[in-house]
Amino acid sequence: MDKHKAPVIVDYAKCPPCSGLICVGVCPVGILEVGADKKPIVADAASCTRCGVCADLCPTKAITVTRSKET
Numbered sequence: 001m002d003k004h005k006a007p008v009i010v011d012y013a014k015c016p017p018c019s020g021l022i023c024v025g026v027c028p029v030g031i032l033e034v035g036a037d038k039k040p041i042v043a044d045a046a047s048c049t050r051c052g053v054c055a056d057l058c059p060t061k062a063i064t065v066t067r068s069k070e071t
């Protein structure tokens with residue numbers, strides 16, 4: 001596997017984080033975890049389905065879901 005593009009990118013400058021860490025709670029495959037600074041980290045990028053739920057529900061729009069393929 002060459003350079004793996006991250007399926008979700010968290011813009012930490014936009015993440016306060018919110019109370020309750022919404023994204024961590026809503027990920028259906030549970031791959032978002034609370035990092036040392038209380039901000040979300042993508043713990044298992046390979047399992048991300050790019051469903052977009054985390055990005056949709058983030059109150060500050062801090063999360064971007066990337067395309068699965070790039071030409």
Ligand code: SF4
Nearest residue numbers: 027048049051052054
């Ligand atoms: S896009 Fe979906 S599967 Fe991937 S981290 Fe966000 S909520 Fe989880």
Ligand code: SF4
Nearest residue numbers: 015017018022023058
């Ligand atoms: S939902 Fe958004 S603001 Fe809340 S912890 Fe996740 S990235 Fe940060």
